[in-house]
Amino acid sequence: MLALIKRNCRLYFRNHSGVLLSLLSAGIAFVLYLVFLKAGMHREWSQLPQTDQLLDSWLIAGILVLTGISTTLAGLGQLVSDRERQVDRDLLLTDVGPVRLELSYLVSATIVGIVMQLAMFAGMWGYFSFTDGLRFSGAQLLDVVGLMMISAGLATVVNALIIARIHTIDNFGKLATIIGTTTGFLVGLYLPVGSLPTAAQTLVKLTPGSYAASLYRQVLMNDTLNTVFAHISIAQNDFERLMGVRINWSGLLTASQTYQIICYILVSCLLLVLIPVWRQQLQWRR
Template sequence: MLALILRDLLLYFRNYSGVIFSLMGAMISFVLYLVFLKNSIQANWKAVPGSGILLDQWLIGGTLAITGITTTLAGLTQIVADRESQVRQDLLQTDIGNTKLTVSYLAGASLIGLLMQAIMFVIMFGYFHVEDGLNVTGEQVGLLTAIMLLNAALSTAINAIVINFVKHMSSLSSLSAVVGTGAGFLVGGLIPIGTLPDFAQKLIKMTPGSYIASLNRQVLMNDKLADTFDGHLSMQHHFEKLLGVRIDWDGLLTRQETLNIVVVALVVATVLAIVPQLISGRQRRKLMA
């Protein structure tokens, strides 16, 4: 199975154009923020000291969530490619089995998502460190790494559910374009959630990636928020609600509550991604018996 995971990694990273396109959604979010959004959003928070750093941290949290979604989808394209070229059938003729083959696809895509999030974090942190003096602590890096791993696994599982219904690479290309374009809005990574219409806010709250973005932002922003608002909790909570630092469900969710939602979503998505493959493998064994 390790050989299959390594195969998926090599096929992904050897396709340089595919790697770049899988990061397109995250890069668009990053560039749009720098060119258009930062000044307009910051204009609404001129009275808040250090708002520039807070918004940089906000952007990093959302962009990491986007990166996990788009790169894991790109990593899972090998499932469709193998299915379309009949390579999957050849692999199933070996002693690997349907379950191990499926797990290898998911593990490979998760590793891709983790690595690409780390790369995007280094790019964004490097820029904001030079431009705005942004710094992060070792504890923040450790917590962000854990969230990156959660994001990679969750995004892989959700994308795998969708890919089960995709039969051809041409269809997958269209899907990737839609996901890459829409991911920034669905996780609240481009526009502060509090400025959107009620329907759009509810749609974002139904997207698991928005909770990943919230966790990232809480890790990055909590200390800065406490210093900035200096005990003015009502103002701080308004800021957190408006920018999606914490998701509002009849009250702002705590970090633990947000993490619980992510873990439940991960378990459900993983079951939905793997169980159909287990059933398919069992049916195939019965036919061959």
């Protein structure tokens, strides 16, 4: 299985144009923020100290989730390509088996998602560190790396479930375009979650990536939020609800509750992806 994981990763990173295209939606979101969104949001929150640091961290969180979703989906494109060209059938002639073959695609896509999130984070942090003096502690960086793994894993299994019935690269490309276009809105990147209509907010809450974005924001913005609001909980809660720092159901979710929801979604989607493959393996052995 390790050889298949290496193969899939090598095929992804060797396609330089494909790598750049998988980052296109994240790059567009970054440019849109700098050119159009930042000034308006800065005016809205100008009464707060360290506004630039708050908004920069908020943006980085959303773009990391968007990057994880788009790049893991691109990484899973190899699965669809092999399926269309029936390469997967050739691979099954070895001793790999359907389950391990499927896992090799999932693991390689997760690795792609982690690496590309690291690259985007380094680029964005470097830019905002130079322009706005944005700083993160060592503990925050460790938490972010851990979240990259969770976010990439979550995006991979959700994407794998979505493309389960996709058998051609043409249809996969169309689906990837739709996902890349809508994801920025669904994770509260282009507009703060609290400013959306009720129906749109509900749709955001039903999007797995919004919970990953929430955790990223809590980690990246925590120190600045505590400094800005000086532990004035009511004002801080209002800001967190409006900006999607914490997801609001009957109340604002804690980090622990958000982690639990992500784990439930991840495990459920993984089972939904692997159970049909496991059944196929049982039939294949017979």
